[in-house]
Amino acid sequence: MSAELTLVPLTVDLLPPVLELEKVCFSLPWSREAFLPELTDPDCCWLAAMERGTLAGYAGFRSVLDEGYISNVAVSPVLRRQGVGTALIRALLEEGARRRLRFLTLEVRVGNAPARRLYERLGFREAGLRPGYYEKPREDALLMTYFYPEGDTAE
Numbered sequence: 001m002s003a004e005l006t007l008v009p010l011t012v013d014l015l016p017p018v019l020e021l022e023k024v025c026f027s028l029p030w031s032r033e034a035f036l037p038e039l040t041d042p043d044c045c046w047l048a049a050m051e052r053g054t055l056a057g058y059a060g061f062r063s064v065l066d067e068g069y070i071s072n073v074a075v076s077p078v079l080r081r082q083g084v085g086t087a088l089i090r091a092l093l094e095e096g097a098r099r100r101l102r103f104l105t106l107e108v109r110v111g112n113a114p115a116r117r118l119y120e121r122l123g124f125r126e127a128g129l130r131p132g133y134y135e136k137p138r139e140d141a142l143l144m145t146y147f148y149p150e151g152d153t154a155e
C-alpha cells in the first residue's frame with residue numbers, strides 16, 4: 001500500500017466521486033439512493049481509500065447476524081495494481097473479525113480474473129456458482145468466501 005493511501009469511512013460527501021467510479025466500473029452501477037441508507041446502517045461497513053485527497057477506491061459489506069456479504073469493490077483505473085484493492089479487502093476482513101463474523105462472501109463474474117486473483121490471494125475460496133446471475137452482459141457468478149479461523153476475533 002502506498003504511503004499516500006489512507007482508508008476512511010465512506011461518508012455522504014464522498015458519494016459524487018463514488019458514483020462516478022461506479023459508472024466506470026460496472027454496467028449496472030448503484031445509484032445514490034442505493035448507497036445512502038447503507039452509509040448510516042450499523043450492519044454495514046463502507047470504506048473509502050483516499051490518495052492525496054482523491055478517491056482511489058471503495059468497498060463495503062453488510063453483515064447479517066454472523067455472516068458478511070461484500071457488496072462492492074472498485075478501484076480507480078489509473079490507480080489499479082498498486083495494492084489499493086488489497087488494502088480495502090484486508091480492512092474489511094479486519095472489521096469482519098472485530099464484528100465476530102463467521103465468514104465474508106461475495107459474488108464475482110467468472111470472467112473477472114483480476115478480482116478473482118485478488119480475493120484468492122487474500123484467502124477467499126470458491127464456494128459455488130450462480131448460473132446467469134449477472135446481466136449486461138449475461139454471465140455466471142462465482143461465489144467466493146473467506147472463512148475466519150475459529151477464535152479469530154481481532155480487537
Ligand SMILES: CC(C)(COP(=O)(O)OP(=O)(O)OC[C@H]1O[C@@H](n2cnc3c(N)ncnc32)[C@H](O)[C@@H]1OP(=O)(O)O)[C@@H](O)C(=O)NCCC(=O)NCCS
Pocket residue numbers: 025072073074075076079080081082083084085086087106107108109112113114115117118119121
Ligand atoms: C478488481 C480490482 C478491485 C483490483 O484492485 P487493485 O487495486 O488493482 O488490486 P491490487 O493492486 O490490490 O491487486 C492485488 C492482486 O490482485 C491480482 N490482480 C489485480 N489486478 C490484476 C490484473 N489486471 N490482472 C491480473 N491480476 C490482477 C494480482 O495478483 C495483484 O497482485 P500483484 O499486483 O502483486 O500481482 C480492480 O481491478 C477494479 O476495480 N476492477 C473493476 C471493478 C471490479 O471488477 N470489482 C470487483 C467486483 S467483484
